[in-house]
Amino acid sequence: MLTGFDETTLQTLIEQQVSFEKFFSKATLNPNAQLIKGVIYGYRVEELENAWTQKVRYLD
Known part of the structure; x- marks a missing residue:
């Protein structure tokens, strides 16, 4: 995975409704x-x- 999270950790973060900031800091x-x-949504990544x-x- 691009984020380094396994499926269980990812599901936990979703259930906790963490912010993008907290998600990416972890x-x-x-x-x-x-x-x-x-280009994504008209912006060069x-x-x-x-x-x-x-x-x-x-x-x-």
Whole structure:
């Protein structure tokens, strides 16, 4: 998984309704995630300045 969470942990986080900020602070993103390039919803992922937004878009 891109976030490093197993299925059980992911389900627990969903049930706890954690915020994106908390979710990504606990996540271990794949070290190659920054290599993801492209356009999502009209924005170039590699050009997003907000780190949280960029991490969310990596999952898209």
